[in-house]
Amino acid sequence: QEEIFKRSGIDIPRASLSLWMIRIGEAIQPLINLMQDNINDYDIVYADETPVQVLNEKNRKATQKSYMWLFIGGSPEKRSYYYHYAQTRASGVPYQILDDFKGYLHCDGYSGYLSLFTTKPIKGVGCMAHARRKFVEITKVVKEKGLAHEAINIIAKLYAIEKQIKENQYSSNEIKAYRAEHAQPILDEFKQWLLTHKTKVPPSFPIGKAIAYTLKQWPYLINYIEDGRLEIDNNLSERGIKPFVIGRKNWMFMGNEHGARATTNLFSLIETAKAHQLNPFAYLRYVFEKLPLANTLEDYERLMPYNCQHLKQTA
Secondary structure (H helix, E strand, O other): OHHHHHHOOOOOOHHHHHHHHHHHHHHOHHHHHHHHHHHHHOOEEEEEEEEEEEEEOOOOOOOOEEEEEEEEEOOHHHOEEEEEEEOOOOOHHHHHHOOOOOEEEEOOOOHHHHHHHHHOOEEEEOOHHHHHHHHHHHHHHOOOOOHHHHHHHHHHHHHHHHHHHHHHOOOHHHHHHHHHHHHHHHHHHHHHHHHHHHOOOOOOOHHHHHHHHHHHHHHHHOHHHHOOOOOOOOHHHHHHHHHHHHHHHHHOOEEEHHHHHHHHHHHHHHHHHHHOOEOHHHHHHHHHHHHHHOOOHHHHHHOOHHHOHHHEOOO
C-alpha cells in the first residue's frame, strides 16, 4: 500500500499506515466481543493455534514464541471466527476464552486442551485427520504395504461414510443414526486392530508411536458419533487458521503487542465475513461507515457479518 500511494504522489509513512491499522483494530473491539459471546452461547466449538513472533513485547525477548489462537463457534447461521493473540500456548488461554462455554470442543491432541475436559462441562472431540497423519508419514518412508497402510485403509472407510452423509444431505438426527449403523462397527474394528498390534511392535518405532497416539486419543476420536452436528475431524479450524499461516510467510513477524491484537481483530472480522459469503471490502466499508454512529448493543449487533446479508457476494 505504501508503494501504491507513492506511485500516486502520496507520501504516507509506513508508521502512519501501521498506526491506522491499530486504531481500526481497537475500534472494532465491540464486534469482536460479541463474537466471543456468540461462541460461548452455542454448544459446539472448534479450536486450533499456531506460533507467531512479536518483536517488541515488554519483558520478553524478540525470539520468544507467541501464539495466534482460533476459536470457531456459534450456530451455523451465526458462525464466528474468533482469533486471539496470546504470549503462551498454555491451557489457560482456552480456559479463559471458553469461560462460559458448555458443550463439545473439536481440537487436536495437544495436551493444553485436556484440563478443560476434567474441570469444565466440556467434552473433547478428537481429530481423526491428525491420527491418520501419523500413519501417512510412515508410508512416505516405508513404501512396502504394511501396518500403516492397513490403518489408513480402515480410516478411509470412516471418511467414505462421511462423504456419503454429505452427498445425501442428511439431517443431524439422520447423521447420528447412520453413523451408529455404519461407522460404529468400523470404529470397533479399528480399536481392536490398534490393541492387537500395540503388543506386536516396539513402542519406539514410528508405527508404535502412531498406534500409541491413536489409542491415547481414542476416547475423544469416537465422540463425533454422539451428535450428528459434530465432525470426524478438526479440519474446519485448520482451514480457518490457514489464511494467517499464509500471511505469516509474508510478514514473518509483528512489531508489538498492539499490532498483534489489531491483527487478530481484523482477521476475526474478515474471516467471519467470508464465512458468511460477504464481499470483505464492501463489508468493511459498510462497518466503518456505520461504526461511528453505533451506541447501543443493538447497533453493534446489526453490524455483525451474519446480520449483513445484503452485502452477500453474488457469483
